Amino acid sequence: MVKEQLKALAQLANSDGDIDERELKLILRIGEAHGMSQDEVQQIVDNPGQLGDLKSLDEDDKFEFLYTIIQLMKIDDEIYNEEVLFCQSIAQKLGYGLGAVMEMYPLVHKNVVIRSEKLQLKRKVQQFLK
Numbered sequence: 001m002v003k004e005q006l007k008a009l010a011q012l013a014n015s016d017g018d019i020d021e022r023e024l025k026l027i028l029r030i031g032e033a034h035g036m037s038q039d040e041v042q043q044i045v046d047n048p049g050q051l052g053d054l055k056s057l058d059e060d061d062k063f064e065f066l067y068t069i070i071q072l073m074k075i076d077d078e079i080y081n082e083e084v085l086f087c088q089s090i091a092q093k094l095g096y097g098l099g100a101v102m103e104m105y106p107l108v109h110k111n112v113v114i115r116s117e118k119l120q121l122k123r124k125v126q127q128f129l130k
Contacts, residue, residue, distance in 0.1 A: 001061050002034040006041060008065070009072050010048040012086050019045070020076040030068060054093045059129065062094045063122045070101065070108040091128075100128035 006027060013023040024045065031041030057065065069090050073083045084101070091100045107121050 001057055001065070002031065002036070003044065004052055004054065005065050005068060006031055006036075006044045007048040007051055008069060008090055010045040011051075012069060012072055012083060012090075013045070014048075015082045015086050016078075016080045022075045023072055026068075026072055026075055051093065054090070055095045057094065059126065062096070062129070063125065066091055066094055066096065066100065066104065066125075067108060067118065067121075070104050074105075074108060095130050096125070097128040097130060100125050103128065 009023075009027045009030065010019075013019040013027065027045060028038055028041050031044070032038065054062070054065065066087075069087050073079060073087055087101045088098055091098065103125055104121060107117060109117075
């Protein structure tokens with residue numbers, strides 16, 4: 001799951017034509033948290049390839065996947081239409097309805113994860129799973 005997540009994050013970070021330093025740091029941090037080296041993560045960033053089937057992930061993984069995608073979108077303080085559309089397409093590939101991204105967007109913090117808020121948000125967005 002983590003390689004697919006890193007592929008999606010790399011695609012999103014590059015969707016505006018420029019990977020911001022903050023975006024790259026988040027991607028590297030996620031990869032390293034899952035036991036990957038910086039070189040392994042950088043290879044994925046440089047050549048993300050196509051995403052595999054995301055609907056087979058369990059509900060927890062789907063939520064984490066979408067949460068980090070939205071977090072990355074917000075991290076550089078600039079939101080582009082391409083990024084929003086990308087997040088919505090990822091949500092659909094995960095099996096979420098289009099409203100999931102808009103429901104999550106205001107509650108996902110770009111630099112901090114407040115566990116209680118994240119759990120509450122997870123329960124709220126489960127209604128968007130098809």
